[in-house]
Amino acid sequence: MVITLTSTRTKFCSWGILHLYIDMANFQHLSIQQLKEQLSIDVLQIVRSPKTQKLFGAGSNGVNLRCQQAIDVDKPISFFYDTEVGGVEDGCIVNSAEDSVIKTL
Numbered sequence: 001m002v003i004t005l006t007s008t009r010t011k012f013c014s015w016g017i018l019h020l021y022i023d024m025a026n027f028q029h030l031s032i033q034q035l036k037e038q039l040s041i042d043v044l045q046i047v048r049s050p051k052t053q054k055l056f057g058a059g060s061n062g063v064n065l066r067c068q069q070a071i072d073v074d075k076p077i078s079f080f081y082d083t084e085v086g087g088v089e090d091g092c093i094v095n096s097a098e099d100s101v102i103k104t105l
Contacts, residue, residue, distance in 0.1 A: 066092040
């Protein structure tokens with residue numbers, strides 16, 4: 001993992017005195033529709049694994065995606081990924097922060 005110290009840095013996690021930061025400028029949100037178009041998925045389901053009890057996204061074309069484990073399906077959902085490391089295949093289905101937006105100009 002690359003540790004970057006920029007004006008767009010966000011504290012990612014902390015262990016004792018070690019603080020890891022991620023550069024939020026490299027991250028992008030896609031709508032679920034944009035994600036489905038980009039990966040050629042007709043239907044995307046959020047599924048709980050019977051073996052591990054973990055949630056994941058299951059695409060109708062066989063593509064599986066990570067999913068926020070505490071996702072609230074009643075809130076807006078989008079796809080969050082790093083544009084420089086891993087790309088869309090290493091992203092995660094998450095709750096969008098759209099509900100905190102006061103106004104879009």
